[in-house]
Amino acid sequence: MREVAVIGVGMNKWGEHWEKSLRHIFTEAAILALDDAGVDKIDSLIVGCMSSGLFVGQEHLSSLLADYLGQVPVPAARVESACASGGLALRTGWIEVASGMSDVVLVGGVEKMTDVNGHEATYALGTAADQEYECYHGITFPGLYALIARAHMEKYGTTRQQLAMVAVKNHDNGSLNPLAQYPFKVSVEAVLNSVMVADPLRILDCSPITDGAAALILCPVETAKKLKKPVVKITASGMATDTIALSSRREITWIESTYQAAKRAYAMAGKKPEDIDVVEVHDCFTIAEICVMEALGLVEKGKGGKAVEDGLTSLHGKIPINTSGGLKAKGHPVGATGVAQAIEIVKQLREEAGPRQVKGARVGLTQNMGGSGGSSIVHIFERG
Amino acid sequence: MPTPSRYWREIPQRYRLEAAKCKNCGYIAFPPRLVCPRCQSRAFETIILADAGKIVTYTIIRVPPQPFSDQAPYAVGIVELDDGVRLTGQIVDCAFEELKIGKKVKVEFRKVYEEGEAGVIYYGYKFVPA
């Protein structure tokens, strides 16, 4: 297999973009990535999108987006693994370049979520859970993560304050990211006094509904070396599945798919958790970040809450997590999230992260997750 | 909203807790499956799940999906039945402050939600304090 590099990244401001369509926000991000890479033709396009069918009534994104990017007749594919669709797009594009099938691949992610009302958005997101045996009984996504949070608090003594501190940290980072949907700080008190959604989770424990897109340009490392930019390599891609019904898992508080995906990625890159300098994780809810830190081996099982409280994961902590602001502050256009995570890591490794820069970052990791942990995708990036 | 056929085909599980037990390793699949996730056997027998168990975890839904709008707030939990199988379902007839991990519950057949005043009524299992 060939070594793969990221030579272009593109993302526009995330938020509620009533004036822009799905194809428009995708194309804007893709143009930024093309310009960053200095290319105007691609060999193939892969796009991650969870549910354009339910959110805007549009399928067949492969051709639609290739067309609007002026790239017809290139081959194109839309891939889906719920909220991990963006991570899956990256993995698919990586395989395509690594295999020698294509030289220049555009990997994108997009979700246009505000063309429907709140109930319709809740329904669309709910399709990532088991429709017949979870959603049928009135559970929601905040509800599923609330089940995990309650169990984590009972088993490990994780506190309500510690959950709030995840949101506070990610908003601190997000306040330094002008592309974030919510680039402002929140206090622990604000989180603890926000509206209850599903006990014990409150609205400020939840990532928002977002319109957004993100794009990357991948090519072989040999080609990337000829360009004038720092080379950022993708040295590992790991993916794993698990049951989509939370009740079918033996350990409610343990995200086995993330553990398995990370195990494969660490082995492929020849890295250990302590070798990672900067991390982007799937904090769709505050409790998710705590469980994911544990499953990635960044902290001991059950110690995630304490690590956040101790500042271990803050911007200047031992292992900075979600320097972009995470899903919490940056926003969570589900199909775009996994791609945007990669953009933040590339910026960190190129030392282009501005006030969010982690000094001397050489190795970064992204973790993108579908549903309540039914799928996880982990990538490792290194500065060449 | 499910179509009649989509609702009808789940009735054995929702009304009677019919499950499939692997003839090779004993794994109980609910809902039934064609392949055992533990040993990959395809030989199953139909069994009925236990009708009592304990709460593994729970939450109170305050912002519900549309079909449940008139019910919120309501409790949903994961319950481990006495045969080890875990189900997601509503916990009813129980004050929120009485909810507790480890609390004993039993399974009852109840209305789950309905489609307006003249629409279909959907039934299934719920949990009540034992």
Ligand SMILES: [Zn+2]
């Ligand atoms: Zn078996």
